[in-house]
Amino acid sequence: MNIALWIVAGLLALAFLAAGAMKLLQPKEKLIASGLGWTENYSAGAVKAIGAVEILAAIGLILPAALDIVPILVPLAALGLVIIMIGAIVVHARRKENQALVPNIALLLLSAFVVWGRFGPHAF
Template sequence: MNIVLWVIAGLLAAAFLGAGVMKLSQPKEKLAASGMTWTEDFSAAAVKGIGAVELLGAIGLILPAALDVAPILVPLAATGLALAMIGAMVVHVRRKELATIAPSVVLFLLSAIVAWGRFGPYSF
């Protein structure tokens, strides 16, 4: 199960790293034009903040355990990302974008699995 949790954490880190870098590096208008219409409801600073949270969460999923420095940060990062995905699901439901909610649900479930495993029976 430890290997499974590492694989899931690695996939989550890659997904959130990519999403975070994209939100931090592109203007809000370009993100909205590329299909992220939810950005219309948020300020540019809020979108950058969401990107920063995703980037830091991605780092927190891997580095603390890999470097064996404060490995408790891994389940905390996974919990934070799960909460961010709950927020994303709420935004999509509120905007009636049910067709685009699936990635948020999957990322929430995977984050919750890592948080459960690393807080519980498979902690470091």
């Protein structure tokens, strides 16, 4: 189970590192044009803040455990991603962007798996 948790955490880290970097580095107009219509409802600063939080969570999923420095940060980072994904699900549901709900729910469940595993039976 420990290996499965590492694999899931690694995949989540890659996904959120890429998504966060995209939000942090690209202008809001380019994000809207690329299909992230929800960014219309938020300021450029809010979109960049979401991207920064996603990058920090991605780092928090891997580095604390890999370096054995404050490994409790791993499940806390995963819990933060659960909260972010709940927010994303709410935003997409309100905008009736049903196609975006499936990946958000999948990321939520994977993040919840890491929270369960690292707070519970397979803590560091």
